[in-house]
Amino acid sequence: MWDSYLEALREIKNSGVQLRRNVYAVYAPDEEIGGKDGVGSLIETKEFEELNAGFDIDESGPSPLPIAILMTSERLTTQVRFTAHGNTGHGSQFIEGTAIEKLLPVINTVMALREQEYKKYNALGENRLALQGQVTSVNLTMLEGGKQQNVVPATFSVTFDIRVTPKQDIVEFKKMLSDLAEKHGVECHFINPENRNPVTEWDSESNFFKCIDNVCAKHNVTYKNIICPGATDARYIRRKGIPAVGFCPLLGHPLLAHDHDEYVREPEYLKAIRVYVDLISELANA
Numbered sequence: 001m002w003d004s005y006l007e008a009l010r011e012i013k014n015s016g017v018q019l020r021r022n023v024y025a026v027y028a029p030d031e032e033i034g035g036k037d038g039v040g041s042l043i044e045t046k047e048f049e050e051l052n053a054g055f056d057i058d059e060s061g062p063s064p065l066p067i068a069i070l071m072t073s074e075r076l077t078t079q080v081r082f083t084a085h086g087n088t089g090h091g092s093q094f095i096e097g098t099a100i101e102k103l104l105p106v107i108n109t110v111m112a113l114r115e116q117e118y119k120k121y122n123a124l125g126e127n128r129l130a131l132q133g134q135v136t137s138v139n140l141t142m143l144e145g146g147k148q149q150n151v152v153p154a155t156f157s158v159t160f161d162i163r164v165t166p167k168q169d170i171v172e173f174k175k176m177l178s179d180l181a182e183k184h185g186v187e188c189h190f191i192n193p194e195n196r197n198p199v200t201e202w203d204s205e206s207n208f209f210k211c212i213d214n215v216c217a218k219h220n221v222t223y224k225n226i227i228c229p230g231a232t233d234a235r236y237i238r239r240k241g242i243p244a245v246g247f248c249p250l251l252g253h254p255l256l257a258h259d260h261d262e263y264v265r266e267p268e269y270l271k272a273i274r275v276y277v278d279l280i281s282e283l284a285n286a
Contacts, residue, residue, distance in 0.1 A: 008276035019284035039233040055208040058234035062250035067222045071246030073199040074228035075163035079191040083157040091150040099156040114138035133227025137163045198238040211282040249275040
């Protein structure tokens, strides 16, 4: 949707209308790999502080439903690597105290957690794909160990990609994983050590939030506020105490992010430009 922002800004600029507030468009280079060196670094600069930013409209995604997806929070990326060390030897022998013996109970426990969360996900009903941010997703993404087939590895590691819902206490969740590792004599390393995951509370009395309601009403767009299942740069803005809302007016559109044939339907794209023209203008005049 970034190009529709640009088209909207071009229309506003070409109109010659003078807005009350400054509008800044931030294009970061590394959102897809975590954003640490992009917006994550930008927010710590004097230049960002001098912007005196009051509100952030950020990315969302097209909705397969006839209602827009609004995001005021997101799951926290909590990837974790468990590493076990044990005895090694020839594969023909019954080696005791091996790395994989220590690691298997950890894997089984985390996969049991995945099954629990998956049941919660299915209980969300037919709209569970849009509502999945309400549960914590767990996926085993890497399993590493061994150099040849007849040698018992001295070291084995497993990596899980876990996205923790803001409905869950992240500190308690990480402690549970750390305690699990300690119980089985396994090392635990959190690839993303961040524990902050602030939520933008919807404030119906705020002029900024009223702008969203007004523009949506003008364009006959209804919306649903959900928890973003992935990660966006909006989380960095929220950590500075600035309200950040992900918004996308593409309705009845297939979810194709990162697909092999990703596209946007022309009528919805053109409509989105008009929505953003009004939204940016209203926010800048609030």
